[in-house]
Amino acid sequence: MQSNDRASVERVCAGCERTLSLPPSLVLCPTCKWALHPGRTRTSFTSLYRYYGLLRDLILRAKVQNEPRALAALVDLCKVHGDTQRAMRGIEYVMPAPSSLWGRLHGKADIPWHLAKTLSRTYGVSFLSPPFVLRWRWRKQAHRKRTKGFFHFTHPQNSHMLPTLLLVDDVATSGETLRRVAARLEHHYRIYFLVLADAGEC
Numbered sequence: 131m132q133s134n135d136r137a138s139v140e141r142v143c144a145g146c147e148r149t150l151s152l153p154p155s156l157v158l159c160p161t162c163k164w165a166l167h168p169g170r171t172r173t174s175f176t177s178l179y180r181y182y183g184l185l186r187d188l189i190l191r192a193k194v195q196n197e198p199r200a201l202a203a204l205v206d207l208c209k210v211h212g213d214t215q216r217a218m219r220g221i222e223y224v225m226p227a228p229s230s231l232w233g234r235l236h237g238k239a240d241i242p243w244h245l246a247k248t249l250s251r252t253y254g255v256s257f258l259s260p261p262f263v264l265r266w267r268w269r270k271q272a273h274r275k276r277t278k279g280f281f282h283f284t285h286p287q288n289s290h291m292l293p294t295l296l297l298v299d300d301v302a303t304s305g306e307t308l309r310r311v312a313a314r315l316e317h318h319y320r321i322y323f324l325v326l327a328d329a330g331e332c
């Protein structure tokens with residue numbers, strides 16, 4: 131018999147790993163989707179989710195265990211999020227945060243790269259690689275230099291004339307990574323920030 135579920139297919143939810151009938155547009159089952167904690171939006175900064183619970187699990191599964199289903203789920207969550215659509219408005223370039231090389235050398239999936247590539251394709255904006263010099267110099271930073279308070283960024287004066295760039299990262303803790311890229315690029319681009327999850331103080 132025909133039903134509304136005609137487009138749904140039997141799939142495994144990337145969150146709970148149950149097999150159920152999901153329309154192609156849904157990455158997670160509704161229960162898992164509800165378990166995600168919303169992020170926050172500031173002037174030039176958007177985080178889609180809090181780095182907590184299921185989202186944190188998905189990131190660790192994608193990054194550390196190289197689990198394709200978890201990575202695909204994260205990319206899709208980012209792609210279709212309403213706040214992503216808002217953050218992409220007026221953006222001319224997307225760039226992944228350059229945590230990548232450290233991760234790649236350690237066999238970890240480069241989530242920011244996948245996110246930025248997908249946003250570039252989906253929204254038809256140019257993809258930029260992070261400056262090479264930053265990639266080589268950088269190490270894992272999550273536990274270094276914790277600044278008080280969460281990431282805050284003010285555009286330099288007269289940056290209105292510059293091309294717009296969205297810098298994309300998977301997790302922001304203190305925002306130190308974003309700050310360092312911004313310091314290098316802020317006189318060439320008007321920079322905005324999008325992170326999948328933020329673990330910063332509220």
Ligand SMILES: [Zn+2]
Nearest residue numbers: 143146159162
């Ligand atoms: Zn689920």
